[in-house]
Amino acid sequence: MIREPAEVTVAEDGTIEIPMGVLVEAGLHIGERLLAFSDGDGRITLRRATDAVEDLLRDGTL
Template sequence: MIRELAEEIVSEASAVEIPLGVLAEAGLYPGTAVLIYSDGDGRIVVRRREDAIRDLLANGAL
């Protein structure tokens, strides 16, 4: 469910600013370690590293 929609432009340095409200909704705060990966056409996933590791352990992948 998308609660806060923001439109940004990818900079020449390949950077995108994520609004604080979106980060807060996702539970991401300064210092949070994240994993970033492509999830198909036009989609990028940003996950807390601890959540991704926990999911891998729960699925027996590690």
């Protein structure tokens, strides 16, 4: 299901605050470690670090 997007701003130091509702919908928790990937064309993907490692192990990349 696609939700209404939330507008965020990139601060001068490069940080972005993600609204709590977006985090909750994604099933993310405070303090959880994420990996950030550039998908190019203005897109960034965030992935739980543990999920990304599990994917790599399952695919035999690690």
